[in-house]
Amino acid sequence: EAGVTQSPTHLIKTRGQQATLRCSPISGHTSVYWYQQALGLGLQFLLWYDEGEERNRGNFPPRFSGRQFPNYSSELNVNALELEDSALYLCASSFMTSGGTGDTQYFGPGTRLTVL
Amino acid sequence: SQQGEEDPQALSIQEGENATMNCSYKTSINNLQWYRQNSGRGLVHLILIRSNEREKHSGRLRVTLDTSKKSSSLLITASRAADTASYFCATDPTDSWGKLQFGAGTQVVVTP
Numbered sequence: 001e002a003g004v005t006q007s008p009t010h011l012i013k014t015r016g017q018q019a020t021l022r023c024s025p026i027s028g029h030t031s032v033y034w035y036q037q038a039l040g041l042g043l044q045f046l047l048w049y050d051e052g053e054e055r056n057r058g059n060f061p062p063r064f065s066g067r068q069f070p071n072y073s074s075e076l077n078v079n080a081l082e083l084e085d086s087a088l089y090l091c092a093s094s095f096m097t098s099g100g101t102g103d104t105q106y107f108g109p110g111t112r113l114t115v116l
Numbered sequence: 117s118q119q120g121e122e123d124p125q126a127l128s129i130q131e132g133e134n135a136t137m138n139c140s141y142k143t144s145i146n147n148l149q150w151y152r153q154n155s156g157r158g159l160v161h162l163i164l165i166r167s168n169e170r171e172k173h174s175g176r177l178r179v180t181l182d183t184s185k186k187s188s189s190l191l192i193t194a195s196r197a198a199d200t201a202s203y204f205c206a207t208d209p210t211d212s213w214g215k216l217q218f219g220a221g222t223q224v225v226v227t228p
Contacts, residue, residue, distance in 0.1 A: 024140060048215065055213065056215050
């Protein structure tokens, strides 16, 4: 069974540009999550999508946005890039989190974004 | 902001020894998950323990959870060089679905 896949592996952009990162979940998973791992800041929750809807959002500015497609894959868009956006962006997927019980989140290999 | 803190920050042991790391957190949780990360790559899920469970085993891994103390521990027995990695605990808080909150991690180095 294929795991979570992310593309591209590396992305280099300059300040002010836009970046688009992509994620394909494990087959059967409907929830997709995005996390940022920046040096010195640890892993921070960005966004959670399920059934095409944004379900939860972390403490990030609106220039971080995304969407989930009917096939459950997802895109993370970062507009007006700043130097501090340089980080490893990790996508995870799970079965639908419901009833407050939570479920295992399986992570992809990540996209390393470098902003120059 | 991060929910939990791991202790120690770094751990250096020899092959065959046991490695123990601890995680403390602040709020009420649905479950706590442990992950491994090799050299800044993706996270590998190790084990999930629910808030109504006290101990769980998976191969050479043993996890405990004490919700009264808001703490968890991960024990790796008979460690191998391949266990060299960063280990993170992540809590699934009851007041915010889907949002795993990670600790800063413990860097484990296992020398042959």
